[in-house]
Amino acid sequence: MNSSAKPASNLKYAASHEWARLDADGTITIGITDHAQEALGDIVFLELPAVGRVVKAGEECAVVESVKAASDIYSPVSGEVVDINQAAADAPESVNADAYATWLFRIKPATADQCATEMAGLLGADAYAATL
Amino acid sequence: MPLRTPLYDSHLAAGAKMVDFSGWEMPIHYGSQIEEHHAVRRDAGMFDVSHMCALDLAGPDARAYLRHLLANDVAKLVTPGKALYSCMLNRAGGVIDDLIVYYFSPEHYRVVVNAGTTDKDVAWMRAQLSGVDGGFNATVMVRRKGSEDAVTLIALQGPNAHERRSTGVDAVAMIAVQGPHARERFWTAFPDSRAATEKLENFQAAEFASTQGNWLVARTGYTGEDGFEITVPAEAAAEVWQALLAAGVKPCGLGARDTLRLEAGMNLYGQDMDESISPYEAGLKWTVDLKDPARDFIGKSALIGDSARHLHNEFAGLLLLDRGVLRAHQKVITPLGSGETTSGSFSPTLNQSIALARLPVGVAIGSEVEVEIRDKLLKARVVKPTFVRNGKPLI
Numbered sequence: 061m062n063s064s065a066k067p068a069s070n071l072k073y074a075a076s077h078e079w080a081r082l083d084a085d086g087t088i089t090i091g092i093t094d095h096a097q098e099a100l101g102d103i104v105f106l107e108l109p110a111v112g113r114v115v116k117a118g119e120e121c122a123v124v125e126s127v128k129a130a131s132d133i134y135s136p137v138s139g140e141v142v143d144i145n146q147a148a149a150d151a152p153e154s155v156n157a158d159a160y161a162t163w164l165f166r167i168k169p170a171t172a173d174q175c176a177t178e179m180a181g182l183l184g185a186d187a188y189a190a191t192l
Numbered sequence: 193m194p195l196r197t198p199l200y201d202s203h204l205a206a207g208a209k210m211v212d213f214s215g216w217e218m219p220i221h222y223g224s225q226i227e228e229h230h231a232v233r234r235d236a237g238m239f240d241v242s243h244m245c246a247l248d249l250a251g252p253d254a255r256a257y258l259r260h261l262l263a264n265d266v267a268k269l270v271t272p273g274k275a276l277y278s279c280m281l282n283r284a285g286g287v288i289d290d291l292i293v294y295y296f297s298p299e300h301y302r303v304v305v306n307a308g309t310t311d312k313d314v315a316w317m318r319a320q321l322s323g324v325d326g327g328f329n330a331t332v333m334v335r336r337k338g339s340e341d342a343v344t345l346i347a348l349q350g351p352n353a354h355e356r357r358s359t360g361v362d363a364v365a366m367i368a369v370q371g372p373h374a375r376e377r378f379w380t381a382f383p384d385s386r387a388a389t390e391k392l393e394n395f396q397a398a399e400f401a402s403t404q405g406n407w408l409v410a411r412t413g414y415t416g417e418d419g420f421e422i423t424v425p426a427e428a429a430a431e432v433w434q435a436l437l438a439a440g441v442k443p444c445g446l447g448a449r450d451t452l453r454l455e456a457g458m459n460l461y462g463q464d465m466d467e468s469i470s471p472y473e474a475g476l477k478w479t480v481d482l483k484d485p486a487r488d489f490i491g492k493s494a495l496i497g498d499s500a501r502h503l504h505n506e507f508a509g510l511l512l513l514d515r516g517v518l519r520a521h522q523k524v525i526t527p528l529g530s531g532e533t534t535s536g537s538f539s540p541t542l543n544q545s546i547a548l549a550r551l552p553v554g555v556a557i558g559s560e561v562e563v564e565i566r567d568k569l570l571k572a573r574v575v576k577p578t579f580v581r582n583g584k585p586l587i
Contacts, residue, residue, distance in 0.1 A: 102225050104538040130517065
């Protein structure tokens with residue numbers, strides 16, 4: 061379906077099919093995996109969290125709806141939602157086109173230490189691929 | 193072990209993603225459900241509907257039996273090939289199944305029922321044969337591969353090997369070819385069939401003697417578009433599918449079939465109605481024929497009784513005005529009380545979410561209601577439940 065179907069090595073993965081990336085400014089960018097978009101089929105609606113919302117790791121904070129079904133998205137890390145991808149919300153099919161390039165929201169971790177622990181608890185690309 | 197239709201290998205070859213549907217391994221899509229949906233609205237698509245079950249009803253009392261069994265009246269069918277949509281009700285007026293019945297002669301009808309209900313339907317239909325006044329002189333034969341009524345081919349080994357057929361009826365496969373260009377593409381694939389099928393009206397079928405056995409070509413469907421549903425011998429199915437593919441007909445899965453029927457405002461059995469729902473609550477009053485006062489069909493007395501539930505609920509469409517996607521079993525809040533969505537999805541044609549719903553009687557078409565989705569109340573407009581027909585939005 062797209063060129064980046066394989067889990068990317070610079071990302072970390074949750075067993076619930078989200079990816080997370082630690083950026084240079086210390087925030088975490090989050091999206092769903094290619095496997096998730098493939099399983100959902102044509103995505104038609106994204107319900108993204110409100111900017112400013114404080115979430116815990118594992119808390120449901122977004123919904124991705126395909127023609128077929130609605131799927132809850134869980135934040136892989138704790139912190140505050142500082143940005144959402146409005147362009148993706150306006151064109152939800154972009155998640156199908158490239159799930160790793162189409163981020164959903166960004167989290168500013170409460171503390172760097174807690175974030176490091178939470179990120180370390182996520183899966184690497186190979187470990188995630190092995191769960192599929 | 194899941195059940196497979198004669199087209200299973202054809203689906204895999206076309207890149208289908210297969211899922212379980214009522215015990216059948218069926219294609220949900222072949223890449224993109226939305227593209228398949230658009231193909232049917234704009235050009236031509238085909239669906240394997242061989243999981244549905246064709247039954248033959250034959251015998252001197254076939255007509256009288258069906259007039260007793262079905263809520264619609266087969267006495268309307270007088271031209272061979274004409275078809276009728278009907279509910280089959282239990283004694284409480286609940287829907288056992290919805291089906292299409294084709295008329296061949298007063299002693300021979302074809303009935304096509306849903307996949308998930310086949311076993312209970314056949315058991316019910318056979319039990320009603322002995323129903324009233326000493327019963328009906330007719331038989332119900334299942335024309336599906338693997339059924340006890342269907343012939344099986346037994347290959348004999350040896351220097352003079354040949355195939356021997358067991359006794360029984362031939363198993364069939366069914367393919368729905370749907371869309372504004374469906375019939376033209378069908379005739380491109382099978383030019384010899386044109387003469388026998390081009391005069392067919394809606395809900396009319398004709399037999400066609402092809403080089404691959406006898407086919408039944410019916411101008412019916414479940415998409416809100418023109419097209420044919422063709423019934424062919426099971427052994428010919430893969431070849432017919434291939435020829436349609438070569439004529440530019442796009443394979444479509446159950447996903448597109450669901451959004452197409454939803455836009456067309458058609459009920460899905462088991463989803464929008466079941467044995468606890470009367471046809472009046474499912475928007476199917478037009479299929480209940482009460483014209484002949486002497487006709488006593490099963491469920492009739494319950495339907496015309498005062499306690500019938502249709503006095504409280506009616507069937508409507510919902511168009512979501514806020515952003516989101518309606519799904520089945522969401523609560524609908526109206527000024528006259530609450531109702532419930534029975535099917536909901538995203539409408540690829542309208543680019544907006546739609547649903548079928550049961551609402552309290554009296555909620556006006558055009559009025560605004562609220563639907564509870566997760567922790568939010570979203571605005572929706574009540575509309576007539578036919579959203580799209582023949583490629584055109586109706587709302």
